[in-house]
Amino acid sequence: MANSLTRFWGQGSLQKHVVQTGLRGFSSQQNPEVEEEEEFRVLSLRTVKQQFQKRREVKKDPVTPPRSNRMAVDQDWTAAWPGPRSFHPASVPLPLRQGFTERGAAAPSKFANAELMKIPNFLHLTPPAIRQQCEALKKFCTPWPKGLETEAKWQRHFPVEVITTDYLQALPTIRNPEARRVTVSLKLSDLKFDAHARDKFLRLVGDRYDKDTDILTFVTDRCPLRKQNYDYALYLLTACYHESFVTEPWEATKSEADMEVYLFGRNKSKLSAEEILNWNAAEGAPKVEPSPSYGQSVEQLINEGENEYNLTKYKEEVKKMLNIASQ
Amino acid sequence: MLQALKTLPWTQSVRALASVATSATTAPNASSATIPAPEPDKLYSKLEIELRGVDPAVLKSYTWFATTAADHLGIEKGKCWSPRKAHHDRMTLLKSVHIYKKHRVQYEVRTHFRYMNFHKLTGSTLDTFLEYIERNLPEGVAMEASKTELQQIPEHLRQPPEEV
Numbered sequence: 001m002a003n004s005l006t007r008f009w010g011q012g013s014l015q016k017h018v019v020q021t022g023l024r025g026f027s028s029q030q031n032p033e034v035e036e037e038e039e040f041r042v043l044s045l046r047t048v049k050q051q052f053q054k055r056r057e058v059k060k061d062p063v064t065p066p067r068s069n070r071m072a073v074d075q076d077w078t079a080a081w082p083g084p085r086s087f088h089p090a091s092v093p094l095p096l097r098q099g100f101t102e103r104g105a106a107a108p109s110k111f112a113n114a115e116l117m118k119i120p121n122f123l124h125l126t127p128p129a130i131r132q133q134c135e136a137l138k139k140f141c142t143p144w145p146k147g148l149e150t151e152a153k154w155q156r157h158f159p160v161e162v163i164t165t166d167y168l169q170a171l172p173t174i175r176n177p178e179a180r181r182v183t184v185s186l187k188l189s190d191l192k193f194d195a196h197a198r199d200k201f202l203r204l205v206g207d208r209y210d211k212d213t214d215i216l217t218f219v220t221d222r223c224p225l226r227k228q229n230y231d232y233a234l235y236l237l238t239a240c241y242h243e244s245f246v247t248e249p250w251e252a253t254k255s256e257a258d259m260e261v262y263l264f265g266r267n268k269s270k271l272s273a274e275e276i277l278n279w280n281a282a283e284g285a286p287k288v289e290p291s292p293s294y295g296q297s298v299e300q301l302i303n304e305g306e307n308e309y310n311l312t313k314y315k316e317e318v319k320k321m322l323n324i325a326s327q
Numbered sequence: 328m329l330q331a332l333k334t335l336p337w338t339q340s341v342r343a344l345a346s347v348a349t350s351a352t353t354a355p356n357a358s359s360a361t362i363p364a365p366e367p368d369k370l371y372s373k374l375e376i377e378l379r380g381v382d383p384a385v386l387k388s389y390t391w392f393a394t395t396a397a398d399h400l401g402i403e404k405g406k407c408w409s410p411r412k413a414h415h416d417r418m419t420l421l422k423s424v425h426i427y428k429k430h431r432v433q434y435e436v437r438t439h440f441r442y443m444n445f446h447k448l449t450g451s452t453l454d455t456f457l458e459y460i461e462r463n464l465p466e467g468v469a470m471e472a473s474k475t476e477l478q479q480i481p482e483h484l485r486q487p488p489e490e491v
Contacts, residue, residue: 084463120465122388130392134399137459141400141452142368148447151372158370158477168461168470190480192487234481242488 066090066111078129085124087116092123159190164226180226184233185217191241201244262302264295273321294321369450373405373475374457378441380468383413386441389468393460397445400456405444413437 067090071080081091089096089110097107098115110116148154163183167176188209193201202209209216218236220229256266264270273290281288297317301310318324376393380386390407397404416436423430448456457472464470 084465119382120385120467122392122465125388125392125463127395130395131399133459134396137455138400140455142449143401144403144447144449145370148370154370154372154477158479160478160480161372162476162478163473164476165471165473166457168464168472170467170469186480191484194487197487238481238483241484245488 068093077126078124078132081123083124084120087119087121087123089113089116155187160184160186162230164230178221180224180229181219181221182226182229182233183217183219184230184237185215186237188214188216193244196247197244201240204240204244262299264299269298270295277321290321291317293317369453370477371448371450371453371474372446372477374445374448374453375473375475376443376445376460377471377473378443378468379438379471380465381437381439382467383409383439385465385468386439389463389465390441390443392463393443396459397456400452402448402452402456403446405446407441407443409439409441413439 071093087110089112092110094110096110096116098110098113099108101107108115148157161184163185165179165181167179169176191201205216208218216237218233220233220236223229223232270290273294274287277288277290294317297310297314301314304310378386378389386409390409394404394407414437416438418434419431420434421428421430422432445456453474461470461472
């Protein structure tokens, strides 16, 4: 119906066209037999050859049998699968099955099985492949030096430990801000101090020193690069060490009230003990000093508090000093 | 894999291993020779590797690979372990767009961890081994390698300063 309508419309328009443009030379009335055939002619601006070009048929190659059928039993697998690659069923001569099915049915086979392609495989890292690669890498390795077998031995020669961390991650960036962090640690007993310097050093480093393990630790992460942080940690160590040997003028004004611990040597207790020991001594005779063990016991008694052990020890020392015979 | 490794500039192999302890402190005189003096090798007492990934089977295979490679290269292995449970990172959302508070949907990300320890590596061994296993790290696995380097006390800290 629609077809005939358009045809009719076309004919009418053609006649109208003729009527309107009677003067034009290229009127469609030049070949009237086309109109008698009932075909709607399309205005073709392109060449005629293109119009009749047929759509090319897609040739499909026949599906070849899987490559694994042709593989020898004793083939070199490291050559067949040399690098990391997602699973390919035709290249792997293993009867693999993976996936969920209804109960009782076998799991889907390896062909067209997406489950096997999802998980990263280690087919390129088979034991022979690892051995081959390690043998090639062995020439870059060096053995651990002799004489440093145990921790005690290497700590004697290499007391400083520097801990750095590398990060590998699946992010768009390979940078990790944590990688800049450097930890430098060493035992405080490896550094040489006098009493004043040690006291000052411990005040300078604060909680970077662990009293229980005697380990000093500097953690630096304020610079953008690891190298800078390492240099900064060593700078901190050096600066604290050298500063601790500086005695400022105001340090001499430390009075007894400022002392953190009781020291026998600078207290009244020592003077009293000396007085007792030098009772009725002749003029010019050498002064008798209280024994260091006595001083130690007094210090212990006051610093650690009065407990049974300290009191007993103090008692023994006093008896010894005053020559009182124990019963 | 091997081809790629071969083409890399392996500067580590040039390093001569410093003889033990005290003699290593004397710095080689660089001005006398045109050939740069061999850089003393570093010493690492421990290499600690943490792996994290979503698939425990992949982590297990990778651990097996790394420990086998360490065996072949003669590296002393330490403790290799993994926590029994994964970390669950959960997110609870409304199932609907903005109402029906009783009906929620929960998403979670499970992260499995695995740890490996290697002891007593020289600098060149550590660089070789670490690069080898890092290049073979499978997809979707993150690695954190912390290295404990052993160093001597710096020259200027061995004796107390004389003039301050």
